[in-house]
Amino acid sequence: MVALIVAVAAAVSVYIFIYYNFLKGVKCKSDVSLNGRTVIVTGANTGIGKETALDMARRGARVVLACRSKDRAEAARFSRREDKTSNNQVVFMHLDLASLKSVRAFAETFLKSEPQLHILINNAGKTEDGFSMGVGVNHFGHFLLTNLLLERLKQCVPSRVVVLASETYRMVGLDFSKLSRTEPGHTNGFLDYAHSKLCNVLFARELSNRLEGTNVTCYSVHPGEHSITLCGHQPAPIPAPRAGPGLSRFTLQYTPQGGAQTSIHCAVQEGIERFSGRYFSDCRVREVVAHARDDAVARKLWEFSERMVGLSAD
Numbered sequence: 001m002v003a004l005i006v007a008v009a010a011a012v013s014v015y016i017f018i019y020y021n022f023l024k025g026v027k028c029k030s031d032v033s034l035n036g037r038t039v040i041v042t043g044a045n046t047g048i049g050k051e052t053a054l055d056m057a058r059r060g061a062r063v064v065l066a067c068r069s070k071d072r073a074e075a076a077r078f079s080r081r082e083d084k085t086s087n088n089q090v091v092f093m094h095l096d097l098a099s100l101k102s103v104r105a106f107a108e109t110f111l112k113s114e115p116q117l118h119i120l121i122n123n124a125g126k127t128e129d130g131f132s133m134g135v136g137v138n139h140f141g142h143f144l145l146t147n148l149l150l151e152r153l154k155q156c157v158p159s160r161v162v163v164l165a166s167e168t169y170r171m172v173g174l175d176f177s178k179l180s181r182t183e184p185g186h187t188n189g190f191l192d193y194a195h196s197k198l199c200n201v202l203f204a205r206e207l208s209n210r211l212e213g214t215n216v217t218c219y220s221v222h223p224g225e226h227s228i229t230l231c232g233h234q235p236a237p238i239p240a241p242r243a244g245p246g247l248s249r250f251t252l253q254y255t256p257q258g259g260a261q262t263s264i265h266c267a268v269q270e271g272i273e274r275f276s277g278r279y280f281s282d283c284r285v286r287e288v289v290a291h292a293r294d295d296a297v298a299r300k301l302w303e304f305s306e307r308m309v310g311l312s313a314d
């Protein structure tokens with residue numbers, strides 16, 4: 001009997017230890033208020049984007065849900081009311097990042113109707129089947145969007161840009177010949193996704209170089225591995241490379257709330273400005289692998305992207 005009680009107590013302690021150290025995940029600690037601040041979150045109708053937008057709304061921000069479907073954005077707004085944020089400063093604006101025309105129309109509407117912009121969160125990106133979203137939406141759409149909104153961000157300093165990237169950026173090198181093949185339907189699955197995420201990391205780096213001295217800062221983010229579940233109900237976000245055969249029934253997963261924490265951290269945490277251009281996960285700045293911190297490549301990608309989206313003359 002005593003042995004049983006000891007065994008149960010030991011099991012409970014081990015569970016509590018594992019829960020608090022590995023499962024619960026890191027939370028953004030800042031309780032900064034965003035009253036009077038305007039935030040754009042792309043892809044805010046579901047997943048990490050929705051949780052991020054919800055958090056911004058709870059902090060009192062005016063939140064623009066930049067989504068491609070009004071119905072889905074409305075649904076997100078509705079649940080926001082259920083969440084009792086008592087914030088009715090949440091508005092929908094149509095944005096389809098797969099279309100540069102739509103990006104331009106969004107920017108025009110936004111700049112006309114919203115006098116301020118303090119935080120831009122480039123979040124949209126993953127599709128239902130996981131990784132078929134290529135460089136077009138993940139990089140070029142957000143590249144153009146950010147550039148069109150940059151003046152407004154500069155007028156509202158201190159302001160920030162948060163770029164959702166992913167650890168998968170490590171898996172590929174930058175290949176400019178692949179970047180120019182953006183015809184719709186062209187997709188190379190997971191590698192295209194990884195490629196686009198590398199672009200995101202390099203984009204944040206070059207953006208911060210260009211913004212030096214302006215008090216507009218930017219950060220790239222990996223949402224982080226925030227929970228481990230046994231045969232969970234959500235599709236695995238990345239093929240869990242660290243889960244060996246013995247662990248194949250465990251998938252590393254993000255709860256959207258947990259996944260949003262690093263985005264929120266980079267959007268609001270005071271004192272991280274000196275890390276502008278850097279890469280964050282689990283609410284901490286991380287070193288990136290060499291090919292993702294090559295300033296010459298980052299600059300070349302910027303100039304290439306300008307031509308691709310029609311921001312430069314040549």
Ligand SMILES: NC(=O)c1ccc[n+]([C@@H]2O[C@H](COP(=O)([O-])OP(=O)(O)OC[C@H]3O[C@@H](n4cnc5c(N)ncnc54)[C@H](OP(=O)(O)O)[C@@H]3O)[C@@H](O)[C@H]2O)c1
Nearest residue numbers: 043045046047048068096097098123124125126164166237
């Ligand atoms: N979840 C993860 O495991 C994970 C891991 C690493 C990095 N990330 C990054 O974190 C970000 C958010 O991920 P998530 O898991 O929250 O994704 P998600 O649940 O699949 O949501 C993606 C969002 O992007 C929107 N979107 C897709 N294509 C769009 C387009 N052409 N124009 C406008 N919006 C578009 C979707 O809108 P619709 O509802 O209209 O499709 C949706 O709101 C992504 O950038 C992803 O790459 C996620």
Ligand SMILES: *[C@@H]1O[C@H](CO)[C@@H](O)[C@H](O)[C@H]1NC(C)=O
Nearest residue numbers: 154157158212213214215216
């Ligand atoms: C940036 O912020 C610092 C500190 O608040 C301020 O002294 C400086 O004038 C600001 N620069 C610009 C360009 O706004």
